[in-house]
Amino acid sequence: RKxxxxxxxxxxxxxxxxVAFNCTYSNSASQSFFWYRQDCRKEPKLLMSxxxxxxxxxRFTAQLNxxxxxxxxxxxxxxxxxxxxxxxxxxxxxxxxxGAGTTVTVRA
Amino acid sequence: EAGVAQSPRYKIIxxxxxxxxxxxxxxxxxxxxxxxxxxxxxxxxxxxxxxNGVVDDSQxxxxxxxxxxxxxxxxxxxxxxxxxxxxxxxxxxxSARSPGYQETQYFGPGTRLLVL
Numbered sequence: 224r225k226x227x228x229x230x231x232x233x234x235x236x237x238x239x240x241x242v243a244f245n246c247t248y249s250n251s252a253s254q255s256f257f258w259y260r261q262d263c264r265k266e267p268k269l270l271m272s273x274x275x276x277x278x279x280x281x282r283f284t285a286q287l288n289x290x291x292x293x294x295x296x297x298x299x300x301x302x303x304x305x306x307x308x309x310x311x312x313x314x315x316x317x318x319x320x321x322g323a324g325t326t327v328t329v330r331a
Numbered sequence: 332e333a334g335v336a337q338s339p340r341y342k343i344i345x346x347x348x349x350x351x352x353x354x355x356x357x358x359x360x361x362x363x364x365x366x367x368x369x370x371x372x373x374x375x376x377x378x379x380x381x382x383n384g385v386v387d388d389s390q391x392x393x394x395x396x397x398x399x400x401x402x403x404x405x406x407x408x409x410x411x412x413x414x415x416x417x418x419x420x421x422x423x424x425x426s427a428r429s430p431g432y433q434e435t436q437y438f439g440p441g442t443r444l445l446v447l
Contacts, residue, residue, distance in 0.1 A: 227373070231371075265440070266422060266438035266439060266440055266441055267374065267422075267438050268438070269435050269436070310373050310374075317386075318376055318379070318387060319376065319436065320376075321373030321374045321375070322373050323371065323372050323373045324373055
């Protein structure tokens with residue numbers, strides 16, 4: 224079983240829509256959780272950390288469910304610039320494990 | 332602040348040839364990482380340095396891959412000999428300290444390797 228699994232998508236949504244997707248992780252002792260964003264042919268960049276109580280950063284909301292071992296990301300009022308691959312990342316033993324990514328395409 | 336620098340950006344070689352990649356982390360960052368990202372997959376950690384010491388190289392194919400970080404700054408990753416399945420983007424990242432609770436890794440632009 225992979226350490227981090229994501230729905231690859233693609234999620235194809237119109238501008239202004241809300242899109243949400245999850246990832247699951249296998250190690251119940253995982254320490255920290257993150258969402259990274261990767262644009263086509265670019266390097267990954269940290270989007271946001273995920274806190275146990277859930278957290279927002281503008282139009283982005285991240286949730287963590289330790290009992291079920293999943294993390295979610297919700298994007299409200301989607302913009303064309305949100306089109307990217309979103310990587311779910313989990314910290315285990317001071318090592319980051321990346322999911323394969325969920326691709327989101329926002330259309331005009 | 333300058334970001335993580337990598338070179339070359341692109342490399343095409345034939346199988347069984349050798350190749351080397353170079354990385355210059357963000358100034359002052361103690362920890363340096365090399366990742367391999369195969370098309371359609373997430374980055375996979377190959378090796379992690381803390382200053383000039385190896386912290387984790389459990390996923391580095393040591394029969395063909397080697398890496399060093401002399402003087403705790405720049406790093407090189409070498410593949411010798413290359414195989415077709417080594418075609419990937421090789422990403423270098425750095426962080427200020429060892430991966431902690433909320434430590435951010437900053438990635439370089441990557442080196443795209445194609446092995447023919």
